[in-house]
Amino acid sequence: MARFLARRIVQSVLVLWASFTLAFVVLYLLPSDPVAIMAAGGGEASAVTDEQVAELRETYGLDQPAWRQYLERLADAAHGDFGQSVANGEPVGRVIAESLPATLQLAGCALLVAALGGGGLALAATWVRRGWLRQALLSLPALGVSAPTFWVGLLLVQLVSFRWGLLPAFGNEGWDAIVLPAITLALPVGSVLAQVFAKSLRTALAEPYAETAWAKGASPARVHLGHAVRNAALPPLTVLGLLLGNLLAGSVVVESVFSRTGLGRTTATAVNSQDIPMVLGIVSFGALVFVLANLLVDLLGPLLDPRLAAERAERAVPA
Amino acid sequence: MARSRRRTALPAVLLVSLLATAACSAAGSSSRDGGVGDAGEPRSGGELNFALASDPVCVDPHQRATNDAIYPARQLVDSLTDQDPETGEIVPWLATAWEVDDEARTFTFTLRDDATFSDGTPVDAQAVKDTFDSVVALGAQAALGSGYLSGYAGTEVVDARTARVSFEAPNAQFLQATSTSALGILARSTTELPAEERCTGNVVGSGPFVLDEYTPNVSVVQSRRADYAWGSSLWRHQGPAYLERLTFTIIPESGVRTGALQSGQVDAIGGVAAQDEASLAAAGFTLASRPNPGLPFALTANLSRPLPADEAIRRAVSLAVDRQEVVDTVLSPSFTVATGSLAHTTATYTDLSELLPHDPDRAAALLDDAGWVPGPDGVRVRDGEELRLTAMWIPNFGPNENALQLIQQQLRAVGIDLRLRTVPLPELPAAQEEGDFDYFWGNTTRTDPDIMRTAFSADLRNIYRQPSGTPLQEALAAQNATTDPERRAATSAEAQRLLVEDGSTVPVFELTTVLGVADHVHDLDFEASSRIRLHDTWVS
Numbered sequence: 001m002a003r004f005l006a007r008r009i010v011q012s013v014l015v016l017w018a019s020f021t022l023a024f025v026v027l028y029l030l031p032s033d034p035v036a037i038m039a040a041g042g043g044e045a046s047a048v049t050d051e052q053v054a055e056l057r058e059t060y061g062l063d064q065p066a067w068r069q070y071l072e073r074l075a076d077a078a079h080g081d082f083g084q085s086v087a088n089g090e091p092v093g094r095v096i097a098e099s100l101p102a103t104l105q106l107a108g109c110a111l112l113v114a115a116l117g118g119g120g121l122a123l124a125a126t127w128v129r130r131g132w133l134r135q136a137l138l139s140l141p142a143l144g145v146s147a148p149t150f151w152v153g154l155l156l157v158q159l160v161s162f163r164w165g166l167l168p169a170f171g172n173e174g175w176d177a178i179v180l181p182a183i184t185l186a187l188p189v190g191s192v193l194a195q196v197f198a199k200s201l202r203t204a205l206a207e208p209y210a211e212t213a214w215a216k217g218a219s220p221a222r223v224h225l226g227h228a229v230r231n232a233a234l235p236p237l238t239v240l241g242l243l244l245g246n247l248l249a250g251s252v253v254v255e256s257v258f259s260r261t262g263l264g265r266t267t268a269t270a271v272n273s274q275d276i277p278m279v280l281g282i283v284s285f286g287a288l289v290f291v292l293a294n295l296l297v298d299l300l301g302p303l304l305d306p307r308l309a310a311e312r313a314e315r316a317v318p319a
Numbered sequence: 320m321a322r323s324r325r326r327t328a329l330p331a332v333l334l335v336s337l338l339a340t341a342a343c344s345a346a347g348s349s350s351r352d353g354g355v356g357d358a359g360e361p362r363s364g365g366e367l368n369f370a371l372a373s374d375p376v377c378v379d380p381h382q383r384a385t386n387d388a389i390y391p392a393r394q395l396v397d398s399l400t401d402q403d404p405e406t407g408e409i410v411p412w413l414a415t416a417w418e419v420d421d422e423a424r425t426f427t428f429t430l431r432d433d434a435t436f437s438d439g440t441p442v443d444a445q446a447v448k449d450t451f452d453s454v455v456a457l458g459a460q461a462a463l464g465s466g467y468l469s470g471y472a473g474t475e476v477v478d479a480r481t482a483r484v485s486f487e488a489p490n491a492q493f494l495q496a497t498s499t500s501a502l503g504i505l506a507r508s509t510t511e512l513p514a515e516e517r518c519t520g521n522v523v524g525s526g527p528f529v530l531d532e533y534t535p536n537v538s539v540v541q542s543r544r545a546d547y548a549w550g551s552s553l554w555r556h557q558g559p560a561y562l563e564r565l566t567f568t569i570i571p572e573s574g575v576r577t578g579a580l581q582s583g584q585v586d587a588i589g590g591v592a593a594q595d596e597a598s599l600a601a602a603g604f605t606l607a608s609r610p611n612p613g614l615p616f617a618l619t620a621n622l623s624r625p626l627p628a629d630e631a632i633r634r635a636v637s638l639a640v641d642r643q644e645v646v647d648t649v650l651s652p653s654f655t656v657a658t659g660s661l662a663h664t665t666a667t668y669t670d671l672s673e674l675l676p677h678d679p680d681r682a683a684a685l686l687d688d689a690g691w692v693p694g695p696d697g698v699r700v701r702d703g704e705e706l707r708l709t710a711m712w713i714p715n716f717g718p719n720e721n722a723l724q725l726i727q728q729q730l731r732a733v734g735i736d737l738r739l740r741t742v743p744l745p746e747l748p749a750a751q752e753e754g755d756f757d758y759f760w761g762n763t764t765r766t767d768p769d770i771m772r773t774a775f776s777a778d779l780r781n782i783y784r785q786p787s788g789t790p791l792q793e794a795l796a797a798q799n800a801t802t803d804p805e806r807r808a809a810t811s812a813e814a815q816r817l818l819v820e821d822g823s824t825v826p827v828f829e830l831t832t833v834l835g836v837a838d839h840v841h842d843l844d845f846e847a848s849s850r851i852r853l854h855d856t857w858v859s
Contacts, residue, residue, distance in 0.1 A: 035459065036748035049779075052458035052465060088377045088535075089515015099536075154574055162578035169579050170570050172537065255536075259570040265536040269374055272744065 008298060012291040019287035020077060020280060021070075027276050028066050034086040034274045035062055060086055062276075073280060082281035087273045092281035095266060102172055103262035106185060106254070107247040109178055113186035114243075118193030119236075125194075126201045127224060138198060144191030149250055153184040153257035170259030181258040185250045189243045196239050200232035207231070234305050241297035245290050361556070365858040366564040367840065369851075370576045371539075372590035374569050377518035378533045379509075380500040381454055381461045386832070389500055389850050390589065391539040391567045396503025396524035399428050399447070401551035402495060402766055402847035404609070407666040409494055412551040413442055413504060413525070419802045423491040427483045434549040436506035437529045442549075444482035446504055448474035451484060453510035454502065460514050466773065467496035489800035491807060492769030495666070499848065525549070527560040527854045539567040554854055555842060561857035573717070580604060580835050586858065587840055589851075591833040593718050596651040605836040608653040609845040610829045612665040613765040614774060615657035616719075617826040618710060618726070618758040623784035626708055627757045631689040632735075633822030636708070636758075637675065638682035639733045640726055646828050649721040653833050657826030660771065660815040664829075664849070667768045667798075667811035674819050675826065682733045691734065699734035707736040711756035713747050716830065723760060726827070751782040759783070762830050766847045768811040769799050775818065783823070791817040 035056045057063045061072070076083060082092035118141070125137035160180060161169035168177045204210060205228050213223045251264030263282065270278035302309035371387040380392035399414040414428040434442035454464040455471050470490055475483040486493065496502055506523040520533045527550065528541040543560040550557050568585060570576045573592040579585045581602055591599065591606065600606055618636065620627035627633055642656040655663070659671035691699035691706050699706040708730075712719055720741075727737045737758075742750045751759070759782065763770055772795040773779060777787035785791065794814035801807050818824045832849040842855045 030746065033749075036752075037744075049469070056459040084515065088518035089513070090519060095535075154572065157575055158578060161584075162582045165582060169575055169582070169584060170568065256571050257575065259537075259568070259572070259575065261534060261536040265374075269376065269536065273376070 008295055012295060015291050016284060016287050017074075020074065020284050023280055023283040024070055024073065024276075027274065027279060028069075030274060033057070033062055034276060035060065037273055073277070077280065077284060082284070083277040085270070085275050085278045087270070087275045087278070092277050095278065096263065096281055096285055099261060099263045099266045102260060103248070103251050103255070103264060106178060106181055106251060106260065106262060107244075109182035110185035110189065110247060110250075111240075113182055114190030114193055115240075117186065118190035119197060121190075121194040122197035122201055122236075123224070123229075125198050126205065126228075127220075141191035141194040141198075144187045145195070147187065149184060149188060149253045150257060152187055153181070153254060156180045156184060157257070172260050172262075177258075177260075181254050181260060184257070185247060185254045188250065189246055192239060192243060192246075193236050197232060197236040200235045201228055204228040204232040230304065234301060234308075237300065237304065238297055241290075241294040244293045245286070248286050248289065359859070361561055361842065361855070361857040362859060363559075363561045363857070364563055365561075366566065367562050367587065367853065367856060367858060368566045368568055368585045370570045370579055370585045370588040371567050372569075372573065372576065373571060374536050375533070375539060375567075376535070378520060378530060378539060379514070379517040379522055380503045380524070381457060381464050381505070382514065382518060384463050384501070386850060387569075387589065391541065391565070392503075392522075393500045393526075393846070393850055394528040394541060394565060394853050395522055395526045395530055396500055396505060397434065397442070397526050397549065397551075398499065398503050399430075399497040400494065401553050402498040403553055404664075404845055404847040404849075407766065407847065409498060410552050412498070413549065414497075417494070419491075419494060421802060423489040423493075423800060423802045424487075425483060425485045426493060426497075427477070427481065428497075430480045430482065431549055432480055434525050435546075436508075436523050436525045437544060438506055438508050438523045440506055440508070441479075442504060442525045443479045444474075444476040445479075446507065447482040447484075448476055449507050449510040450504050451502070453505075457514055461501070463499070463501035464496075467493060467499070467502060491799045491802055492767045492772075494802075495767040495769075498766075500850075528565055536569055538569060539565075541565040541567075550854055554852075555844075556855060560854045562853060565853060577835065580837065583837070587834055587836045587843060589832075589834055591835045593649070593651040593654075593833075595835075596653065596833065599835045603838060605838060605840075606653065607834040607836050607843060607845070608831050609849045610655060610662055610664050610831045611762070611764045611849045612662050612847065613770050613830075614660070614761075614763045614824075615662045615826045615829040616716075616722070616760065616762040617657065617824045618760055619774075619783055619824040620758055620822065621754060621756055621783055622786065622823070623754060624757050626706070629689065630821050631685050632691075632706070632708075633825075635682040635685045635733060635822075636730060636735065637819070637822040637825045638678045638685070639730050639735065640825055640827060641677040641729050642675070642827050643677070644729070645722050645725055648725055649718045650828060651833070653831045655829050655831070657828055660818040660824060660826060661768060662829040664766070664847075665768060665770075666766055667808045667815075669812040669815045671816060671819050674816070679729075679733050686734060693734050697731070697734060698736045705736060706734060707738060708757040709738045709740050709755075710758040710760055711740045711742055711750060712760035713742055713744050715744055716762075719760065722827070751780075754782070754784065758825075764830070764848055768807075768814075771795055771811070771814050771818065772799055775814075775823075785823075791823075 035053055061069060084091055085095060121137060121140060125134055128134050157169045160166050167179055171177050210223055210227055213227050251262055252267050255262045255264035256268055267282050270282060371390060373387045375383060375388035375391060377383045378392060380396050397413050399412060400409045401412040402409055413430055413434055415431050416429045418427045430444060436442060451468060451474050454461045455468055458465055470487040472485040472487050477483055503524060509517055509521060509523045512521055520530060522530055527547045528543055531540040531542050533539045542564050543562060545559055547559045570579060573590060576588040577595045577599060580588045596606055620633050622628050646654050646656050659669055661668045686699055691701045694700035710723060712723055723739050730737045763774060775783060775785050776795055777785045777792055791814060794810050794817060797810040798807050798814060836843055839859050841857050844852050844855055846852045
């Protein structure tokens with residue numbers, strides 16, 4: 001187990017480094033830089049001189065050669081220091097810390113909706129006996145995955161908020177403001193969960209142990225919920241680790257549509273102004289969340305399925 | 320040295336009366352220049368929730384140039400002068416009087432003695448000096464202000480109420496610049512802070528509203544100053560503002576903004592999409608609109624490229640564009656066609672519509688004479704080369720793409736193949752620097768004609784690669800080197816004529832600021848640069 005953990009930690013560090021480097025390369029390759037954008041004054045003509053621009057570049061260290069900027073930023077990042085936003089001078093760490101709670105709240109609610117909705121749909125689809133109903137239920141997730149988040153969000157706002165006046169259309173205040181964004185964000189994630197879970201449930205129900213349970217006279221509920229669900233839960237759980245990334249990415253769109261504050265909006269703003277330190281900080285943070293979530297899922301796996309623990313123990317033995 | 324003149328307000332009046340005739344004849348369109356109308360006696364109290372289309376990012380009036388940053392920032396600061404949106408006249412605000420020397424290099428302002436910042440310190444000559452010094456120190460971070468102060472030699476504190484600003488070279492546009500929020504006067508407690516600390520909320524001005532809280536991506540909240548008593552001479556009432564509280568809510572989606580207004584969740588919205596205007600009007604909301612002064616939306620030629628360097632081609636492009644069709648097809652009735660190098664709300668605007676006809680036959684004849692003959696697919700060809708032009712544009716205004724696609728068809732009708740190349744806003748400065756375009760599509764808001772020099776001077780950024788030593792360059796320099804209103808109007812008019820005459824710029828339509836306002840909101844006014852001022856606004 002310790003060796004497994006050590007290997008996973010080394011892998012995680014590599015993932016973090018790679019995402020930082022990739023983000024830096026992409027930002028550096030873009031033809032513009034944040035200082036030029038600032039000096040352009042929002043696309044309108046400005047009379048800022050080249051000297052003034054050069055001065056500002058120096059302030060932010062943007063006049064240094066790329067490799068040097070990279071090494072310095074990497075060294076600082078390794079110490080947890082991502083510097084200051086070029087757009088407004090706020091420390092990157094503080095901006096992320098301040099915008100995180102709102103996004104966590106949103107993502108948490110969305111995850112709950114997705115797990116309950118997606119899991120429930122999968123259970124229902126494998127439970128019902130009528131062929132047409134089962135088909136209809138099984139095709140719902142495909143619809144959910146393919147509907148663009150942006151469009152779903154606007155549709156919900158128009159109907160629920162503007163037409164029926166039930167819930168607010170924007171903002172972070174109050175429990176009611178989170179309902180529509182959470183549903184919008186949960187839709188694609190819940191749909192994927194439903195697809196994976198339904199598939200693994202069907203596989204599990206066709207396994208010999210399910211037959212055995214039937215033969216021993218277990219009730220349908222006992223076979224379904226007791227035997228199959230536990231065995232079928234591992235694939236959706238693994239997928240969930242990957243879907244956390246989707247939740248973070250989806251928050252960029254959802255927070256913009258619903259005018260919410262959070263990491264997604266911060267990301268959109270930072271990318272638009274090519275705020276290099278801010279984007280690097282957010283990308284690294286996202287990678288960290290992703291790595292930790294997957295590590296957690298890997299550690300949870302053996303609890304659900306003891307065979308996994310045995311497998312890992314075996315592999316850990318030197319050949 | 321130079322003969323000093325008491326108060327330039329008088330010459331300004333002369334200049335303005337000259338312009339007013341021109342402006343009035345052009346302003347008789349359907350647009351409303353006056354903001355939202357009255358309904359009984361103004362009432363003090365209440366709140367206004369105004370939806371902005373984008374995050375201000377920085378609440379410091381000196382640092383951000385977007386409309387959505389200026390709307391809230393404008394309410395926090397007072398300026399030395401104000402500009403009459405109707406006439407373009409520069410009138411007293413914090414400064415009761417001013418003198419400008421003949422060379423437009425020294426500006427002496429006399430301040431009123433009762434104004435204070437919201438931290439209690441007086442608005443005195445030292446504050447003026449600190450403010451301008453700090454704008455210059457901000458440099459590129461104060462993109463607008465540091466441009467207005469280019470060639471700044473310093474501010475002398477003559478006495479507590481007198482500040483003398485001098486420049487190394489003539490800078491006539493500076494007087495108008497003192498009316499903008501980009502040069503709004505800030506307290507020392509703000510100017511001594513580093514740029515980044517001001518962005519997030521440490522902004523102390525002397526304006527009718529005080530910043531309570533800025534939450535990035537959410538809102539800017541302001542409350543009124545009860546002791547405010549030094550409003551601009553242009554305002555409808557003196558004393559504190561009517562509204563107790565202002566909330567600027569940031570709602571990036573235009574459909575959500577419109578819906579929020581219609582469902583009563585906000586009181587007014589900015590950035591109304593052209594396609595939403597009709598439905599808002601039908602639902603009983605007021606559409607307050609005012610054409611932005613400055614450079615209208617135009618196709619402007621890059622003179623370093625071989626095809627647009629040819630005057631025949633540039634003029635053919637101008638003749639082929641049907642401006643009225645663009646306004647009628649892709650915009651709303653709030654918009655007007657461009658009738659010159661400057662929008663009609665700009666000071667010294669000259670009506671040049673006779674130089675901007677839509678005449679595809681003449682365009683075709685010009686191209687025929689230049690040796691461009693129609694090719695097999697309708698695109699003209701000369702010596703095996705196709706008449707293909709690239710227009711670069713940025714998605715900073717919703718209807719841009721549709722307008723350009725229509726212009727593309729109009730040019731195609733005379734055999735010019737216009738290719739469109741969109742650049743994301745962040746990449747614009749680099750793309751302009753690179754110069755890989757034949758035409759650039761864009762506009763700029765400013766009430767002073769000096770905006771032409773900013774855009775076309777061979778000595779500044781010069782993204783259009785204008786050659787130096789031309790009559791245009793002389794006219795551009797001359798209009799910034801004189802305080803004599805007649806001479807300034809004449810040199811500016813000359814520059815305006817030169818720019819459209821040879822097709823260097825092909826103005827198409829004027830940007831119009833359109834706000835959606837609920838019917839319980841009154842006297843939501845526009846200042847001269849078409850940004851909102853909320854001191855007189857009240858709710859019923």
